[in-house]
Amino acid sequence: MTNKRKVFFLALEAASPDLLARGMNEGWLPNLAALRERSSHGAIRSLRGVGANALWPSIYTGVDPSRHGRFYHSQLQDNGYHTGDASQFGVTRNTIWEEASRAGRRVAVLDLPKAPASVELNGIQVLDWSTHYSYAAEFRTVPAALAKQLPGTYGEPEECPCLDRRYLTPAPPAAAEIIDQLERTIIATQNHLVGQLRTQSWDFCMASLGALHCAGHQLWHLHDPSHPWFRQVEQAQGDPLLQVYRTIDHACGAIIDELPEDTAVVILAGPGMGPNYVRVDLLDEILLRLEGGGASAAKGMNRALKRLWRLSPQSWRQRLSGLAHAMDGRLQASDRSRRRFFSVQTNDNVGGIRINLQGREPDGLVASDALDETCDELIARIRSLHVVGSGESLVRDIFRTNTVYAGQYLAQLPDILIEWNQPGVITAITSAHTGLIRQDRLPDLSGTHNDRLWCLIHLPGEQAGELAADAGALDIAPTLAALCGLDELDLPGQPLVPLS
DSSP: OOOOSOEEEEEEETOOHHHHHHHHHHTSSHHHHHHHHTSEEEEEBOOTTOOHHHHHHHHHHSSOHHHHOOOSSEEESTTSSOEEEOOGGGOOSOOHHHHHHHTTOOEEEESOTTOOOOSOOSEEEEESSSOTTOOGGGOEEESTTHHHHHHHHHOOOOOOHHHHTTTSOOOTTTTHHHHHHHHHHHHHHHHHHHHHHHHSOOSEEEEEEOHHHHHHHHHHHHHOTTSTTGGGSOOOSSOHHHHHHHHHHHHHHHHHHTSOTTOEEEEEEESOEEEOOOOTTHHHHHHHHHHOSOOOHHHHHHHHHHHHHHHSOHHHHHHHHHHHHHHHHHHHHHHHTTSSEEEEEEETTEEEEEEOBTTTSTTOOBOGGGHHHHHHHHHHHHHTOEETTTOOBSEEEEEEGGGTOOSTTGGGSOSEEEEEOOOSOOSEEEOTTTOOEEOOSOOSSSEEEOSOEEEEEEOTTSOOEEOOTTOBGGGHHHHHHHHTTOOOOOOSSOOSSOOO
């Protein structure tokens, strides 16, 4: 096996595999289509029951969240009731680029989503320069001096629309400025990546184009005729969401053209996007019904404050956001301590349930010998929920976390994981155990993630083909390791293509 060939990994973050396939097949994503013709490619399995915040660190480390420690950007602290920031900097396993660096490869890590920060590298890292929800406080580089050079060379990046508009009242027609902003971001990111590829010495480069993440969240209703907001928008000619995909394809072409001809290329697209119909607070309302009795005083206060927040002027929301988050956290913690089980946010398309367990939580109410019965009962009752009108199940998948994951950080994860089914607009759900539960408004973002992933692997001189049907997300790191000539890493996955 040779390790002299350069290896380039590109994440098309939150790209829909279905839309990519359509664009490549119909000819309006010509650069990706041309690369696909000479590459192995196919769908790969995501990790069961987890969202993007846990998936990306799993791809980088080759292990699941119960082994690397990051489940969401805010996690329960010390088996208690308060959630605190669980920055991607806290991932406990080495990433594939750190392993390559230690083996003497020159690495370049450029704006990967949810990427852990490295302390030192044989190469460079740019973290949260222009990613989805990139906070200025999390921007950093290796070496540190690079942070001062980037603005002078590539300009200051714009905030992503999801961050820029987070305190604004959802306005479905406000799309033109979002599209323009995303197009500028793609061009700026393309210039940054091309510039680094030209000026840096590298053997292994991992980079990302992240604008499709915001595009999917913000613009899904412009693409999907079944979405209730679709008719509220004066439709431009064509599909504005697909316009962003075309710009991404152009950027892919420009980036790939910069690579030496013998470069091995791995492209990973996803997790995909689709309609968003389940509000993140719906699960806790379900659990309150299943527990019986009324809401606690803290829960009632939290509901009242959230109603007031929605009625507040947008300028107040921006100024008071820090205070609002702190108060929400305190009220949530107080409410959780008085309940037998409570919801733990994981991502928009998945949910988590934590049991208030004696001996683990400070004010545990469920005895350890009742844990299995409690979980089994919750799973059965939540599985019975269906959408009023369509009769569709609300739940696509639900399971005990410890039946799938078994790492040293298992206790930090929710006890039950749920994947939501989003068959259409959800105004109410019901079951024999909960009665009718209304959802009085749609989520603020019209699009949300699903578990779809697609991978392309181009090995110059090798025959194209289909990836194995059982290919999974944890196979990405072993594939990159093998391409880089790192043969001794202890990872559960396997390379996705045979290497000689």
